[in-house]
Structure formats: structure tokens, C-alpha cells
Amino acid sequence: MTEKILITGALGQIGTELTVRLSEIYGKENVIASGLDKWKEGITEAGYYERLDVTNFQAVTDIIKEHNITTVYHLASLLSGTSEKQPLFAWKLNLDPLIHLCELAKEGTLKKIFWPSSIAVFGKGIPKENVGQEVVLNPTTVYGISKMAGEKWCEYYFEKYGVDIRSIRYPGLISWKAPAGGGTTDYAVEIFYEAVEKGKYTSFISENTAMPMLYMDDAIDATIKLMTAPKEQVKIRYSYNLGGMSFTPKELAAEIQKTIPDFEIKYEPDFRQAIADSWPASIDDSAAKQDWGLDYKFDISSMSIDMINNLRKKLG
Ligand code: AKB
Numbered sequence: 001m002t003e004k005i006l007i008t009g010a011l012g013q014i015g016t017e018l019t020v021r022l023s024e025i026y027g028k029e030n031v032i033a034s035g036l037d038k039w040k041e042g043i044t045e046a047g048y049y050e051r052l053d054v055t056n057f058q059a060v061t062d063i064i065k066e067h068n069i070t071t072v073y074h075l076a077s078l079l080s081g082t083s084e085k086q087p088l089f090a091w092k093l094n095l096d097p098l099i100h101l102c103e104l105a106k107e108g109t110l111k112k113i114f115w116p117s118s119i120a121v122f123g124k125g126i127p128k129e130n131v132g133q134e135v136v137l138n139p140t141t142v143y144g145i146s147k148m149a150g151e152k153w154c155e156y157y158f159e160k161y162g163v164d165i166r167s168i169r170y171p172g173l174i175s176w177k178a179p180a181g182g183g184t185t186d187y188a189v190e191i192f193y194e195a196v197e198k199g200k201y202t203s204f205i206s207e208n209t210a211m212p213m214l215y216m217d218d219a220i221d222a223t224i225k226l227m228t229a230p231k232e233q234v235k236i237r238y239s240y241n242l243g244g245m246s247f248t249p250k251e252l253a254a255e256i257q258k259t260i261p262d263f264e265i266k267y268e269p270d271f272r273q274a275i276a277d278s279w280p281a282s283i284d285d286s287a288a289k290q291d292w293g294l295d296y297k298f299d300i301s302s303m304s305i306d307m308i309n310n311l312r313k314k315l316g
Helices: 013-026 057-066 080-085 087-106 142-161 187-197 216-228 249-257 272-277 286-292 300-315
Strands: 005-008 031-035 048-051 071-074 112-118 164-170 172-174 200-203 211-215 245-247 264-267
Touching (some): 005 013, 013 031, 013 071, 013 216, 057 087, 071 087, 071 216, 080 087, 080 142, 087 112, 087 164, 142 164, 187 249, 211 216, 216 286, 245 249, 245 300, 249 300
Parallel strands (some): 005 071, 031 048, 200 264
8 A cells, every 4th residue: 555644844944855755756646745834735846735733633633534644754843942942832842743643653543653853862961972872861952852752752652552653863954955943953054055145154053063964865865764664674663863974163164165265154152052062973873774774975075065056056
């Protein structure tokens, strides 16, 4: 039986690109993108779009039943920076709809769920480099706490009810098609826009703070790989580490200067510096490589060239 897919948060950074890729794989008629923007309702280039507020459980259940959805990519979430500004709403949005979907899967209405976790689950007091899959989690942000709790719920529904839920701890994601929104790693996206448009950028993260990052093409490939892997290969049911590449704002600026030699960078760290300081600098993702064949095509050089070339075309 073909999968019938619902994507929540489809207008966000990951959703914008994942919707297109899933439509190519499963056919537009089998993919429903959803989000809060009601003006996009109807058939779009990527597939069918419906307005859906994921905190409205009845609406979520109705859309899943009406379209015989088998698989949900549940991307709707508030990121780290925004979550600090609206902590109680972040908790409600990041957790309750996930548990509702797990309940639907438990009763057999759904077959499979993808849920994104984040490197924000780590936290203070653990080594910075090459952080492993099994370290003790100690998040200090609302976002990190919500992702840690969500991971435990994923594992619980798998262990107790056999719910086929799969998850990735994404590092910072870099892409040119849709803007990032409200995250601590967003500087690594903004820097490219400003480099191409203005030739200069003021970073809200300090020059020597390294964080793990991933180019969106590799993030989408990894997500599809995990979701299409045979069930028995998915041994970790809380969430898989993904490391991608690691660099500091200073290293990224130097990379951009290879293509835009006059590019200038300044540093004015804001409240997100403390969040970045609590996160790992690099991640060990050997479990994902071993279990379902994670691999990457992009490094800092090829990613930077691709970003600049595409943004030059996009921004004119
Ligand atoms: C953020 O910065 O909040 C996100 C993340 C690492 O989960 N990009």
C-alpha cells in the first residue's frame, strides 16, 4: 500500500524542502502539506496544502481520517530562541500535538511518525566535542527540555505500544530556499543572505563558538533514509544523533571570503550566545551511520559555494 503523508509545519525551513521531495517520491496526490497560513490553501506546486493548527486535536484527527493518512512528518515546533520568549506556549506546542499523534498511532489510525529532535537536548556539564548518542542529557533551554521530553515519549510509545516513531537530533540547518526562524544556529543562514546582499554581517554568536551544522540537502536525504529504513534497522527510538559539519562564525566567514573577498563580519552576541554555549561543538553520529547508512555530500566549502550561487540567483 502506498504511503499517504501529512506534513505539519510544512511552510517552515525543513517542511518547504521535505514537501517537494516527498511529493517526488510518493506522488503529489499522496502528500498533504499543512501549516498555519490559510492563504496557501489548495493545490500548490509541491502538492496539496491545508491550513492546520496542530494544537487543535480534533482538526488533526479529522484531516488524518478524512485522507486516510498513514504517515505524519510532524515538523511544527518553536525553535530555541523563540521558545525562550514564550516558554509555556513552546512547551504546549512542542509536546502536546506529538503525544496526540502517538495516541492516534497507538489506536492504529496511523502507521508511522517522524518527529524532529535537536542537539538542544544536550546541555551543560557534558564534554563539548564528539558528543555521543548515550550521554546524560542536561538541557538548560525550554526548547531543549521540550525536545528531551519528546524523545522520552517517542521511546515510551515504541516500547509500550510498538508505535513506529522515528527521530533525528538535527544540528543547525542551512538552506537557501526558506528562511530559518527563531533558532540559535540561524546566524549560519543569515550570514549568507547578508554576504550576498550587503557584503557584511553582524553575528549574534561570538567568533569562536563552534556548533554542529548540516546542509539542507543532506538533512532531507537523512530524513528519507531513516523513514524508509526497514523497521528492524531503526534500533534507537528516542532520537539519532546527526553531526554534519562543525565550525565557528569566524571559520564560516573565512570560507565566504573565498568567494566574496570583501565580505566583512562583526560580532555582537545576544541572549542566544548563552544557548550556544550550552550546546555541543561537535557530535558523534556513528550510530546513524551504522544502523541505517547515514552519509553526507556537503562539507563547509561545497555548502558555502552552493549557498552563495543559489542566493545570487534568487536575490538577483
Ligand atoms: C535552533 O537553533 O533552535 C535549531 C536547532 C539546533 O534545533 N536550529
